[in-house]
Structure formats: structure tokens, C-alpha cells
Amino acid sequence: MFYKLSNTNNVLKIEDAFDAKFKYPLLYKTAPIINGLSEQSLPVITMNNPKQIDYAIWGILPQEYKEDWDSFQSLTNTLNISINKINTLDWAYPLLNEQRCLVIVSGFFTSYLFDGEVYPFFVYEENHKPFALAGIYSTLADGFLSVSLITTALKNDFKNIHNIGHDFPIAMDNAHCKKWLSNDLELSNSRIENINRLELKAHTISREFYKNDIIYDDVLEPADYVGLPILSLK
Template sequence: MCYDVKARLYTQLNRAKSLNDKKKIKEIVEKLREMGAEDLFHCSGFEHPAILIYTKEHPDDPVLARWGFVPENTKDETKQMAIWNKTLNARGEDMFETWSYKQSAHDKRCLICVDGFYEHYHYKGKTFPYYIHNSNNEPMTLGGIWSEWENKETGEKLKTFSIVTTKGNDLMARIHNNPKLDGPRMPLILPEEAINDWLSVEVKSEADKKRILDLIKPFHEKELSAHTVRRLRGKNAVGNIPEASNQFDYPELPKEDSKNDELNLF
């Protein structure tokens, strides 16, 4: 699953920066600052943070959306709050059939630019957080779906999104080993050649649907790196500080530099 990410503002603007339009970037940053946006060194989806997403309508000009998908036909605020924590991730293989997501799967897919994500490893009854990122430290582009829900009582419109997930690769199989879950999962990390298709393909036929489903696959393990970090939850949680993604070694775990350690991650 993907419930925790690192997403600095600079990284969230990664796609917009590719246009080399410094004036536009400055305008976006000023707007974000006015709205109270901040760097997210560690954020949990359960806090429903506002994060920049790129949509088909605004492919290079990001918009703010809250993490936690709210379907457009959600009846009222009570229903919205009840569903919010259950829609942080959308299972990619099933999104065209799942009632909450199928409309957006057809025509409201989005991109989310992050530095990396966090996942918890289970070992001898305890959990240990890992930070997973591109080995070259470049931003990741995640595939998502989005929606705009209107609160009929207040008239307020709320943009929300869910991060699409796929089957975990071998690295995630070793880290994301929660015995209560059905197999390892990971966020959909889109390679460069898949980004435009994910954003722009209009699903009007079974062939179009297959074209999108074919993009939902594990990212190459060899292009990712992982290391343990300080606690993300509980009374000792590190919080939203730059050091959140720094490596932190736990004496309870096998040495990471051992070629025969239990995880054999590196």
C-alpha cells in the first residue's frame, strides 16, 4: 500500500518545471505559499494533506487536491468523512470495476510527483519503517485518479485523489510483508514513456481500457533504493522534518550490509 510519502514542493512542481517557464513556476509557488502549502518530508494520507496533481485538463499546470478520494456521487459530508480514509489507494487492476473509482478510471486519471514513499516491514512482532526512492534520487511520478465532489449543504467543491497501486516487485515483497494483507503492493510508479498515456488516453473502448491496464505493473526493482528510517507513527514519530527520510539503523534488524541478512535488500 502507499499511505506515507515524501513530497517537497520543489518535487511536486517537477512536471511544471520541465517547461522551463520560470514566471509560471514563481506564480504557482506564490499561490501555494498563500494557501499555506509546505514541504512534506513525511506526510500520512490519513491526514488528508493537500498535494499538487496534474490532470488531463491541466497537464503542466498543477492543481491542489486532498489525498483521499471522494466519489462525485457521495451524498453528504457524513458519507464523505466515512469514506475518506478508505480511499487513499485504488487497486489498479480493479479500478474500472470498483464503483468508487470506475468513472475516474475512465477520464480522470492524474499524476503525482513525489520524492519517495514509506512502507513498514514486519519483523518478530514489530514494524520498522523504510523509505523507498529512485536510486538516482530523481522524483517519482505516481499514477492516480481524481474527483471533484460538491458539498450540497455548503456549495464547497473539493478536489480529491487516490494513489493507484499495483503488485509489488521483489524489493517490496521483502519489505511490505504484512501478514494480514493479501500479497505485497506498491504505488504505481510510471516510467517516462508511460506518463503521457496515463494522463491523456481516453477510454472509449475495451482496447483503450487494456492500454491503461497494461501500464499498471510493478516498477523495476533495480531502479529503486530503500533504507530504514525513524518511527513515523506513535509517541516517537519523527514528524514532518527534513530528517524524516534519513537513514536510521535499528539494532533489532539484521545488518543491512551483510550479504546473508534476512532481507537481503541491497
């Protein structure tokens, strides 16, 4: 499960990167680590309004859901949903066809098990530019949005920095962002594989990352570990 993200870019950089405007720019706050295990909101761009950046609660809830976020998350964690399993969820599968979105981030995190210990990697685009992860969203009874990352085990290089799971987020460049939001997208495995095209970088960070309440100024800076093999995305 991918339960932490990073957003360190400011409003202007994000708007410029996606040619879209924040609906409520004053609500946006940068955060080196966003912990989805507590109720958090993420900037998103939806199919029905590709020129507007909105906010969605991370951890998707059923369409028109009326109860609390934490009550549903206690039953099933929906921070991520695998593209290979979503068709088993009657309440979520229609959203893949009709309510896809971009989740705007500056990075996400993976974990690598080596010699009995787990090491965190920070994954990001060159120059720490904002980029998008594939997602789906729902509209709740009160009008708010909720969102889940769509993950896949299809062709990718993340296995070299993440070996405790098979699925990974779908990171997209601008051209593939437009395809993900298109009403004409064909959701076959080959099409999804071709969408996952953004070239990313990664480095190990401090293992303090795994302590949920610890966030400090250089938390995203590289950390070296004696004996850990040199790993990369390639």
C-alpha cells in the same frame, strides 16, 4: 494501506522535472511526511491539463460530492484503491478510464515485519528527485479536486521491503507518466505492469515514524537495526 508520503523538493525542481507549472505556486509547501489520515492536499497533474500542476485532497471522494471529506473517509478509506478492486466500485471505476492523474512526490513509505516487529522504509528516487505515482481524481461540487493512489500487486520488487500487504503504488518515469495521462492507454494487466518501471532506492528510518505527531529534521535519514536482514528493492 499507504497513508504517508513525502514531498521535499521545491517548486522549481518539480516544475522542471514535469515540464509543467504550478497553478498556485505560493500554496505549495515542502513536507518530509504527509499524513493522509488527516485531510491533506497533494500536487497533481491531470489528464485534461498535463502542463499544469494543481492540488487535490488526498482521499478521493465521488464525483460532484457535496459533503465533508472526513464524513466519507469514516465510511471507507480511499487514500489508495487497488487496480484489481476498482471495478467493484461503481462510483470510482469510470474515473480510471477518464480521470487519471500523476501524484507528485519525493518519496513514500513501506513497512517490513521481522521477528515480531515492524520496521519502516523510506522509498525514493536517486538524488531524491521528484517522481510521480499513478492516481485517479474527481472534481467535487465546489470545484476542488480529490485524489487516490492506484495500487497494484503486479510485478514489482517492493515485496523485499514490504511484507505486510500485496499492493504497492505505481511509480513512473517521465515516459510512462505520459502514457498514464494518455487517452489511448489500454488498462489491461500487462499494460499496467509495463508502466510500473521507475527504479527506486530505499533505506530503513527511525521507528518514531509510526508516531503520527512526531516529525523532526532528520526523520528521513537512514537508521540501522541490529539483527535486521539487509533488504533492498532488488
